[in-house]
Every structure is written in C-alpha cells, then in structure tokens.
Amino acid sequence: MLLREQLKTIIIGSTNRKSTEEEDMTTIILIAGALGFLVWSLIKDKKKTKEAFRITKGLFLKTVVQIIGVLSLISLFLALVPPEMIKNVMGSANEQMSIFWGSLIGTITIIPAFVAFPLSKSLLDAGAALTAIAAFLTTLTMVGFATFPIEREYFGTKFTIYRNLFSFFAAIFIALIMGVIL
C-alpha cells in the first residue's frame, strides 16, 4: 500500500488523492479476486491455466499499445486544456451553451474521477448550470470518443457508433430532466 502511494506521489507529483480511497478499495478487491481465481485454477488444472495465460497475453498485446496511445493523447489534451479553461467555457451565462460545452468536453476526454468531481464542485460554486455539470459527468464516463478505436476493435464499428451516439443523447436527456427536477 505504502509503495503504491509513493509511486503515485513520484509519478503524479502530488498526493491529492484523498477522494479516491473508495476507488482504490475496488481495485484491490479486483486484484485479489483475480489472484484467487488464478490460484484456484492452478490447483485445479495446470493445462487450462496455461491456456488462460496464453489468452491473457494475447488480449494484453492486442490492447495495450492502443490504450497507451489513447491515454497519452488524452493527457496531452488535458495539459493543453487545463481545468481553468473548462471552467471558463462551462461557467458561461448561457445555459444551452454550457450544456453543449459540458457534454462536448465530457465526450472527448476521460477525466479521472478525482479531477472531475472537485472540478464540478468548483464549477457549481462559480455559478455554472447544474444541467451542464450533469451532462459533463455523464458523457465523461459513458461516451468515449477517445476510447472509440479500442471499443471498435472489440465490438465492431456499428456497435460502437450506436452505443456512443445513444449514450450521448441519453446523457443530454438526463441532464435536461435534472435541470427541471432540481
């Protein structure tokens, strides 16, 4: 645990990760689950486990280069478009425009939760429209312009286009309803 934190501190340069303790917990459960399954498999059947390893290797090689590429591009985008800039466009007085920008930024990027939620909070405090923030948060995670190539590799073009398109409209719709309710 300590090592992990230190590693993160070195790489990210800060320990501003308090909000993700819960997230870390699920990751640990995931890793433990995978290890448990693996040990069980090894005891039960070595041959099958070997086969599973072969498949794991194939899946990893198939995806990893692409994921690194996608993540690098998103990082660059986030460095070019800092939170302050997002704050400016989403905090504009025109509600329609801020919904538009919110969903657009959410669609293009993946922003980690520990950046997205504090950012949303400061947006809200700065007077941004609630609907815009809801649109931003929902598209952020569900619609993946950036992960499009990875998704397409697994599920094909038709599936990927439809899922992202519908999710996008669903996100806007959810945001609009929230604007009415809250």
Added chain:
Amino acid sequence: MINFLKKNKIIVIAVVAYLITLIVSPDIFIKALQQNGSFLLEMLEVLPPVLVISSLITVWVPNEVIIKTFGKTSGIKGKLLSLLIGAFSAGPIYAGFPVTKTLFDKGASVGNVVIILSAWAVVKVPMYLVETSFLGSTFANTRYLLTIPFIILLGYVMQRLVKKEDVPVSEIEAEVEKIYEQLPKVNCGACGYNGCHEFAQAVVKGEVQMEGCKVLVSKK
C-alpha cells in the same frame, strides 16, 4: 513499415504530438507526461487482473452458464445481474471491453453487454460516494436514479439494432472455427463431447488433442 504505422496509428500520432509539444512548450509537455503517468499507473493496476479474469472465464465457465445468465432469454434477472457486475467493477470503461467481449463470445446478449458496459462507466459504487461528498446526495441520487432506467432502455434499443454478426469474431473463436472445419462434423459424440463444435472448443482450451476425434482417427 507502412503496415506498422497503420497498425499503431494512435501511438504514432501520440509520439508526434508529444514531440511537437516538447518543442513548442516544454511546460505543457511535462504536465502531459505527469498526467499520462497517473493514467498509465491506473491502467497497469486494473488491466492485468481484468484480463486474467476474462481469460479464466473463457477457459472455465461453460457457454451454457453464460447463455443462461446473460443470454437473450435471461430476462430481468440477467439485466439486474449485468447492472450489478458493472456497478462493482473497477477501472475505466476500456477495462470493461475485454470482459464483456468474453461474455459476448460465450453467448451473452448484445443488450446485456451494453448494460454491463454502461454501468461499468456510470453506475459505480465508489464513484457514487465521491460524487455525494462533492456535489451532495440530492444531485448524485437524482443522476443515478435517472441513469439506471436509461441504461436498461439502451440495452433494449441496442439489442434491436445490433446483430451478433455485426460484432467481429475474436481470435479464440476464429481458432475454434478453424479446428471445426477439419472435423467430420457428424456430431457422433464418440469423443465424449456434445458434438463437433464443443470438441473444437475443447481442443482450443487444451483439454483434448485432435486424436480424440474417433472418426478422424479411424479415417487415417
């Protein structure tokens, strides 16, 4: 060379973009690198265990089980279970693709795959806690309550629109098909499996050798 570029398009674009940034603005370059570091760390934590679980499912869980739990006829129970899997998953949505594809290859319906993926992205227990603490429980509750019905609806719509044939065949399945082609396809069951297709799957899994096919051996 051209083939390499084509296959690794994204990473090549990324490298070029970073080089340009380095020349134009070293500050932004370093910021991007730091951000990238945290992203990659997250990926290295989440992706390997997810892939190991996917592969173990491929090898251990029989198709019938997946079809029964997540197939077209799994009904409301399948949908709820899909939601739960997504909600208790870890990591960003790209980690969900290999797992859901594995389930899909084993007979899960398009609708349920979409539900798992969407829930994986939006309906997360840890994220909910973070959202509540930052934006208040009214905001978080409303967003979640609205999103869940939409995800189920999305599953229905996708099930209607996307056919199984629209999704590319995975390498493992392609291997199974290749072996199946070499079999007599008489489904005699002498090998101990229910038909030639199951036998082909068993060969790919390493459970049995080609010689296990009695018809093939007798022909030689």
